[in-house]
Amino acid sequence: MSQQPFDFARMGRRSFLRAAAFAAATPILAEADLAHAAQAGAVPAGLAVHGQGPDVPPPGAVLINANENPLGPSKAALEAIAKAAPLGGRYDRIGETEMLAMTFAEQHGLKKGYVEIYAGSGEALHYTVLAFTSPTRSFVTADPSYEAGMYATLTSGAKIVKVPLTSTYAHDVKALVAADPNAGVIYICNPNNPTGTLTSKADIVWALDNKPKGAILLVDEAYIHLSDAEDVMDMVAADKDLIVLRTFSKIYGMAGIRAGVAAGRPDLLAKLKAFGQNPMPITSSAAARASLLDSDLIPARKKLIGDTRRDTIAWLKANNYKVIGDSQSNCLMIDTGLPGKAVMAAMKARNVYIGRTWPIWPNAVRISVGTPEDMAAFKTAFKAVMENKAMAELKGARHAGVDLAAIEPRLHWS
Amino acid sequence: MSQQPFDFARMGRRSFLRAAAFAAATPILAEADLAHAAQAGAVPAGLAVHGQGPDVPPPGAVLINANENPLGPSKAALEAIAKAAPLGGRYDRIGETEMLAMTFAEQHGLKKGYVEIYAGSGEALHYTVLAFTSPTRSFVTADPSYEAGMYATLTSGAKIVKVPLTSTYAHDVKALVAADPNAGVIYICNPNNPTGTLTSKADIVWALDNKPKGAILLVDEAYIHLSDAEDVMDMVAADKDLIVLRTFSKIYGMAGIRAGVAAGRPDLLAKLKAFGQNPMPITSSAAARASLLDSDLIPARKKLIGDTRRDTIAWLKANNYKVIGDSQSNCLMIDTGLPGKAVMAAMKARNVYIGRTWPIWPNAVRISVGTPEDMAAFKTAFKAVMENKAMAELKGARHAGVDLAAIEPRLHWS
Numbered sequence: 107m108s109q110q111p112f113d114f115a116r117m118g119r120r121s122f123l124r125a126a127a128f129a130a131a132t133p134i135l136a137e138a139d140l141a142h143a144a145q146a147g148a149v150p151a152g153l154a155v156h157g158q159g160p161d162v163p164p165p166g167a168v169l170i171n172a173n174e175n176p177l178g179p180s181k182a183a184l185e186a187i188a189k190a191a192p193l194g195g196r197y198d199r200i201g202e203t204e205m206l207a208m209t210f211a212e213q214h215g216l217k218k219g220y221v222e223i224y225a226g227s228g229e230a231l232h233y234t235v236l237a238f239t240s241p242t243r244s245f246v247t248a249d250p251s252y253e254a255g256m257y258a259t260l261t262s263g264a265k266i267v268k269v270p271l272t273s274t275y276a277h278d279v280k281a282l283v284a285a286d287p288n289a290g291v292i293y294i295c296n297p298n299n300p301t302g303t304l305t306s307k308a309d310i311v312w313a314l315d316n317k318p319k320g321a322i323l324l325v326d327e328a329y330i331h332l333s334d335a336e337d338v339m340d341m342v343a344a345d346k347d348l349i350v351l352r353t354f355s356k357i358y359g360m361a362g363i364r365a366g367v368a369a370g371r372p373d374l375l376a377k378l379k380a381f382g383q384n385p386m387p388i389t390s391s392a393a394a395r396a397s398l399l400d401s402d403l404i405p406a407r408k409k410l411i412g413d414t415r416r417d418t419i420a421w422l423k424a425n426n427y428k429v430i431g432d433s434q435s436n437c438l439m440i441d442t443g444l445p446g447k448a449v450m451a452a453m454k455a456r457n458v459y460i461g462r463t464w465p466i467w468p469n470a471v472r473i474s475v476g477t478p479e480d481m482a483a484f485k486t487a488f489k490a491v492m493e494n495k496a497m498a499e500l501k502g503a504r505h506a507g508v509d510l511a512a513i514e515p516r517l518h519w520s
Numbered sequence: 521m522s523q524q525p526f527d528f529a530r531m532g533r534r535s536f537l538r539a540a541a542f543a544a545a546t547p548i549l550a551e552a553d554l555a556h557a558a559q560a561g562a563v564p565a566g567l568a569v570h571g572q573g574p575d576v577p578p579p580g581a582v583l584i585n586a587n588e589n590p591l592g593p594s595k596a597a598l599e600a601i602a603k604a605a606p607l608g609g610r611y612d613r614i615g616e617t618e619m620l621a622m623t624f625a626e627q628h629g630l631k632k633g634y635v636e637i638y639a640g641s642g643e644a645l646h647y648t649v650l651a652f653t654s655p656t657r658s659f660v661t662a663d664p665s666y667e668a669g670m671y672a673t674l675t676s677g678a679k680i681v682k683v684p685l686t687s688t689y690a691h692d693v694k695a696l697v698a699a700d701p702n703a704g705v706i707y708i709c710n711p712n713n714p715t716g717t718l719t720s721k722a723d724i725v726w727a728l729d730n731k732p733k734g735a736i737l738l739v740d741e742a743y744i745h746l747s748d749a750e751d752v753m754d755m756v757a758a759d760k761d762l763i764v765l766r767t768f769s770k771i772y773g774m775a776g777i778r779a780g781v782a783a784g785r786p787d788l789l790a791k792l793k794a795f796g797q798n799p800m801p802i803t804s805s806a807a808a809r810a811s812l813l814d815s816d817l818i819p820a821r822k823k824l825i826g827d828t829r830r831d832t833i834a835w836l837k838a839n840n841y842k843v844i845g846d847s848q849s850n851c852l853m854i855d856t857g858l859p860g861k862a863v864m865a866a867m868k869a870r871n872v873y874i875g876r877t878w879p880i881w882p883n884a885v886r887i888s889v890g891t892p893e894d895m896a897a898f899k900t901a902f903k904a905v906m907e908n909k910a911m912a913e914l915k916g917a918r919h920a921g922v923d924l925a926a927i928e929p930r931l932h933w934s
Contacts, residue, residue: 162615169613178609187803191601194776194807195592197769199583201576225639225778225798232796261794355611362608362802364639380675382646384639387801388776389601393608 163459168483170474171459173299173329173437175359177410179393180403183360186396187389194388202391209398210352210367214339219372222379223386223394227328227353227366230378232258234324234349234368235291237377239264243290243320248277250439250464252299252326255291264290270466275303275431279313289321297329300464300472302415302433307336314346322374323348331357331404332411333434342369349374354390356436357407358397365394411436415475421485427492430467436475437461442492444500446471452497456487577873582897584888585873587713587743587851589773591824593807594817597774600810601803608802616805623812624766624781628753633786636793637800637808641742641767641780644792646672648738648763648782649705651791653678657704657734662691664853664878666713666740669705678704684880689717689845693727703735711743714875714886716829716847721750728760736788737762745771745818746825747848756783763788768804770850771821772811779808825850829889835899841906844881850889851875856906858914860885866911870901 163169169176179187193200203223211221224230235258239245245259249268256266267285272278277294285292292313296305314323325338325348342350349370355361364387368375397403415433422429422440430439442449446463449471453460461472473484491497577583583590593601607614617637625635638644649672653659659673663682670680681699686692691708699706706727710719728737739752739762756764763784769775778801782789811817829847836843836854844853856863860877863885867874875886887898905911 162613169610172611174610176609178606183608184605187605188602191598191777191803191807192592194597195590195773196583196588197586197775199576199776225801229796229798236795359609361611362613362799363605364799364801381650381795382643384643384798385776385778387639387778387804389605389803390801393605 164457166457168458168476168480168487170476170480170484171461171472172361173356173435173461173472173474174361175356175407175411175436176477176480177407178359179363180359180397180400182396182400182403183358183363183393186392187363190388190392197385198388198391200388202388202395203386206365206386206391206395206398207367209395210369213398214337214369215343216339216369217343220342220369220375222368222375222383223391224366224368225364225384225386225390226355226361227326227351227368228254229382229384230349230351230366230368231255231324231326233378233381234322235259235264236262236381238322238324239290241265243288244286245291245293246282246285246289246321247293248282248295248298249466250298250300251277251293251295252328255293255324268466271298271301271303275301277305277309277313279305279309283313283316283318287318289318291324292317292321293324293326295326295328296335297333297433297435299326299329299435300437300461301431301439302329302333302435302437303431304333304335304434307338310338311341314341314348317347321347324351325349326351328353328356329435329437332408332436335434339369342371345371347371347374349378354394354397357404357411358394359407360390360393360397363390363393365390411475414478414481417478418473418475418481418484425489427488430470437472438475439467439470439472441467441470443469444492444497445469448497448500449491452491452494453487456490458484458487460484578871580871582872582890582894582901584890584894584898585875585886586775587770587849587875587886587888588775589770589821589825589850590891590894591821592773593777594773594811594814596810596814596817597772597777597807600806601777604802604806611799612802612805614802616802616809617800620779620800620805620809620812621781623809624783627812628751628783629757630753630783631757634756634783634789636782636789636797637805638780638782639778639798639800639804640769640775641740641765641782642668643796643798644763644765644780644782645669645738645740647792647795648736649673649678650676650795652736652738653704655679657702658700659705659707660696660699660703660735661707662696662709662712663880664712664714665707665709666742669707669738682880685712685715685717689715691719691723691727693719693723697727697730697732701732703732705738706731706735707738707740709740709742710749711747711847711849713740713743713849714851714878715845715853716743716747716849716851717845718747718749718848721752724752725755728755728762731761735761738765739763740765742767742770743849743851746822746850749848753783756785759785761785761788763792768808768811771818771825772808773821774804774807774811777804777807779804825889828892828895831892832887832889832895832898839903841902844884851886852889853881853884853886855881855884857883858906858911859883862911862914863905866905866908867901870904872898872901874898 207221207223208218211218231254235255239262241263244265244267246267249270259266269278269281269285282292327337330337341348349368352367354365419429428441430441446469621635621637622632625632645668649669653676655677658679658681660681663684673680683692683695683699696706741751744751755762763782766781768779833843842855844855860883864874
């Protein structure tokens with residue numbers, strides 16, 4: 107496993123923080139800007155057409171680069187938004203957010219104080235890293251995995267310890283637990299982003315029982331409803347040292363509406379709150395609760411997205427493209443054998459926006475599962491790109507000299 | 521001026537943080553819970569009916585305790601929400617939040633990088649205190665003024681320095697600037713919450729020019745459109761050491777929808793972002809931009825709310841009640857001559873929820889300006905309470921032994 111700090115243009119974290127505080131935009135800050143753009147849902151500097159309005163994908167673009175749900179909010183969620191919006195002159199006087207927490211708690215066998223509502227799970231993820239990591243308490247993560255926690259260490263000053271996935275692309279819980287006796291947070295994303303691969307509940311419970319004292323497990327279940335994975339909410343109910351994240355951005359189709367959950371012992375959740383817990387939009391809380399109460403939503407969407415994923419994987423394999431692992435999520439990784447960033451750029455030129463690469467696998471790109479129509483467009487464009495002669499010449503190159511800013515897609519908080 | 525730390529049940533801040541991290545609920549934590557309840561828009565523990573669903577005010581309650589706008593979101597804002605919501609399956613791919621920032625910047629003579637969008641100004645206020653105060657950099661505030669910044673020092677560990685308002689209830693800028701050579705943030709709320717009184721632009725500019733080196737001014741203009749006060753956005757454009765906050769929670773009537781602005785030099789705003797900047801709900805950004813583009817909104821609502829305020833003040837004075845200062849906002853303070861908390865409890869018993877007290881003025885209560893119907897109900901209830909014999913017996917008492925948890929209303933982020 108590597109113990110290097112997360113590489114923001116090879117600049118140390120403390121130097122970064124000093125620079126960020128005092129300097130104007132520099133190449134180093136451009137990397138940080140990318141992270142912040144991710145957090146803001148804004149456009150990375152390199153993509154913006156300055157002074158000409160916001161940069162948005164062109165009409166007809168196929169957006170399979172941010173693990174979004176093209177189905178959008180459910181009918182019940184949209185109705186709840188329409189009903190709540192006219193009451194928006196007031197803060198939440200109708201108990202929407204509290205009712206959301208109570209409904210979630212009830213559905214998951216938790217006491218009410220074990221559930222806190224945030225405007226997406228990203229806030230809770232960020233605050234968990236701020237609360238439980240520090241220059242002396244590291245952030246331990248699988249590699250590749252979702253990067254938001256690593257970005258948060260820029261603020262906490264924590265060391266990042268990356269642990270490669272196993273040969274089946276599960277989290278290597280033995281290595282994660284052994285990675286650093288002074289771990290503050292051990293991050294487990296299940297199913298994992300970007301691979302969509304699972305880690306068994308037995309392994310997560312083993313990690314809980316064997317982690318360094320003082321560390322907590324941060325189990326990110328953003329994608330769990332898309333898979334057959336067992337959740338670990340019973341470990342929360344059992345007062346273990348973990349925080350479990352859920353989001354309404356994925357199967358519920360509310361990435362742009364914003365709602366998420368942090369579940370954990372009240373004393374753990376209290377530490378997050380010190381960093382802020384903004385009042386929820388009543389529209390978002392109402393939509394989230396309506397989504398929880400829609401008992402058809404999860405099975406119907408799981409089947410629909412799963413069918414599209416299975417079709418896409420079958421097509422990729424039939425065409426001898428290499429899919430990494432066995433995704434049970436709304437994303438998957440393809441090892442292209444080419445510099446991934448060049449593939450992304452070539453796909454973008456065909457108006458198909460695919461997901462990013464991870465440093466550990468520079469030849470792999472992440473594909474989100476869109477609509478069947480999205481995936482048909484993806485297949486056509488991907489085949490054309492992979493059969494392109496100029497692309498083929500890049501084979502074996504790890505760095506194609508492609509301008510990162512020109513092709514790096516947005517990163518997104520869950 | 522007093523240099524005491526903010527009084528959370530007289531417990532030191534460090535002890536608090538230790539206790540909060542490890543202890544179960546205690547009277548001290550109940551105070552912190554109150555603050556966090558404020559941030560979450562949740563119900564303070566003392567008000568909750570445990571296990572019986574969320575505690576919400578009873579039907580017909582008159583809610584003039586949180587400086588809300590009973591007019592709610594404008595028609596244009598509601599239409600924008602309805603239009604954006606179905607696109608909520610994706611993060612902001614349509615540039616809503618960036619367009620909001622650009623529109624705000626253009627309307628205020630700022631370059632785009634000088635404007636950041638948050639889900640209300642409270643997030644930006646909280647992060648400003650986290651970024652610019654510390655155990656060695658204090659938080660300097662008028663007294664009484666909006667308390668959210670003081671709560672944020674619980675996380676930053678900063679000392680709080682309180683400076684009483686002047687005899688005309690303006691900010692005493694000379695005393696604020698002289699309060700602490702190691703000030704990190706000097707907070708100026710204009711119009712002030714809770715008094716609704718103004719501080720002149722000349723005074724704010726003087727404070728900017730004479731503040732301790734290394735300090736920034738945090739100018740909270742949450743209520744400015746309700747008043748005739750001049751704003752200080754030109755100081756932002758001039759690259760001065762200040763951050764100006766605006767919210768859509770007040771005149772725009774979007775407290776429950778959540779949108780706000782932090783304006784400042786990009787290097788100052790970058791420091792806030794390290795603590796988090798969550799992607800905006802596209803519904804909120806769309807509603808905020810529609811509100812900015814509705815040129816009739818501010819003059820119409822300013823007149824409506826102003827008329828109701830003027831009527832309320834005239835009635836109070838005609839009945840020999842003592843109004844503190846000359847409010848130009850949607851709130852005002854009344855010196856009741858009785859323990860304010862007892863007055864609040866008695867008003868609540870009549871289903872009229874009025875605003876809270878501040879420690880410096882224990883006999884004063886804050887009244888938000890509701891609809892004319894709200895204020896008619898207020899007048900009837902207030903007269904009855906003030907003429908009640910049992911209440912009159914409390915005259916002169918500073919502490920009536922009234923249970924704080926039973927009557928303290930929610931505090932709210934702007």
